[in-house]
Amino acid sequence: MVEHVKNERSKGTWLTYRPDIKILDCTIRDGGLINNHHFTDDFVRAVYEADVAAGMDYMEIGYRGSKKIYPPGEHGPWKHCDEEDVRRIVGDNPTPLKLCVMADAERTDYREDILPKQESVFDAVRVATYIHQIPTALDMVHDAHEKGYEVILQLMAVSVIQEAELEEALPILVDTPVSAIYLVDSFGALYSEQVRDLIVTYVKAIEGTGKEIGIHAHNAQQLAYANTIEALIMGASRLDATLNGMGRGPGNCPMELLVGFLKNPKFHIRPVLQCIQDYVLPLKSEMEWGPKIPYMITGQLNLHPRTAIEMRKSDRPDDYVTFYDKMMEEE
Amino acid sequence: MVEHVKNERSKGTWLTYRPDIKILDCTIRDGGLINNHHFTDDFVRAVYEADVAAGMDYMEIGYRGSKKIYPPGEHGPWKHCDEEDVRRIVGDNPTPLKLCVMADAERTDYREDILPKQESVFDAVRVATYIHQIPTALDMVHDAHEKGYEVILQLMAVSVIQEAELEEALPILVDTPVSAIYLVDSFGALYSEQVRDLIVTYVKAIEGTGKEIGIHAHNAQQLAYANTIEALIMGASRLDATLNGMGRGPGNCPMELLVGFLKNPKFHIRPVLQCIQDYVLPLKSEMEWGPKIPYMITGQLNLHPRTAIEMRKSDRPDDYVTFYDKMMEEE
Structure with a gap:
């Protein structure tokens, strides 16, 4: 159990609000992992317009994935986010909504594919890295920063990072030009007490730097929203969410x-609801996301959801016991 | 924000466990609110057998509802829990699983219908009361206690009880022969910080009495499970849950x-998963439960889910914006 941290970030009561809170909508980016980013322009435009109307701070419109690793066609346009594809939706983006693109360490040709900021409609680059990829990630951070972007860092799968490694990694990440570092619960494995402890560690690491801490949660154990508000209370100010929780496997914080x-x-729920009922819900017949028992099992076992995702596509998607037995044998 | 309470109830780390924890399965009782308690004997038997195999402490098999208010036929057998109906499922219940029946204040003929314990297969009576019904509830508690039962108290809809009223009510409830008092979030309106504060208040009220505190959460905001573990950490030891979260509207803690x-x-997940896949899931085609946006809206507004339940049965169950606008006008 941790003591609650009282710092300038964690102020706010039931009646007041914290002006430092920034929401990033990653519906297209994370939801695209379900359908290989084959969303229609209409859908992406509807999400963009909803985000503008709802007062969101950032929209992550997809990945800047390597075309060698992810061939176009097999993957839809939001896996690469070519400037002309994005501009077809947002024009020059004459709105306060900032546009963000994710670049995965070792799965992006960042030197060539990330243009100088003045040639791009994007405002920010999020560098996603597993802990063993940090040297590559650091190079990506500097590259994007030098090109003029805000750079945000996602340290993935924190539930399998040893405490000593995290203590070593955080100062290295803080000592870069990133604006924010995210706690990323890739497996949806963390309980609220763990989130509280970790956020304390992250907040301590950035103290005095002006940088911010974010949270990206997955809903394997129906804790994505609960853990997001716990992180918020403990001092995180960058919050990831998706429309109706759309995202790979169990999905994200709704x-x-x-x-x-x-x-x-500054945030408005009505455009969010409108977009969900008009655009997101109709996709439920062709895409599956949200909490399901197989994801709960991988979450409880602190494992990547990939085996559960495969199981849901099999001819026995509700044979929980066989799946549970199999996962326990592999433990 | 509250200080974490450290008492003998809240011990337990990631590797240890608290032997004082008791789970009550209210699948049939709360789930029956969806189908007027018209479950088949096979279904009720499957839940009973799963609870025994899973090591549950209590199974709440239904209500002892007044037959004048709830005519048999219109309501299935688990609205009244006649002894012969229950014995058809459990025999004399030769298991460690305790059987519990719920009696709602003002909606039960408790003097006549609750038999002396030696004539009953039930171990415990749960008295459910809104705060304005406490005088009736106290009479029910004494009646059931004198007849020989363990008596448990559910103080309903705590999210609309004023703090001063709660401070007045708790000592009155503690000063009765109840074994446990439950925090009941009837509307699924509470956030984790509120649950933590309230559990501290409840735990303080029972200090030194040997009584226990429980939590019964609803999943309107996908917080039923999160709030249940928060309550547990803060000192609650009686936990309500249902198979797959089955229960009225947004359902319960899964x-x-x-x-x-x-x-x-002492608890085993495998029989829980087996019963869900074999018996609970097939009911999804005829009964709806679980988090949905209309329940989220009533939960966020701290309202009973009844309008959302009606809306889900209408011909526009996914017209969230119209429902939201209507609820905001009624505010």
């Missing part, structure tokens, strides 16, 4: 729950 | 999540 919780008048 | 979290070797 935007509608988060906006309903925040008292910040 | 048993499979809770058992996966607890390290207590």
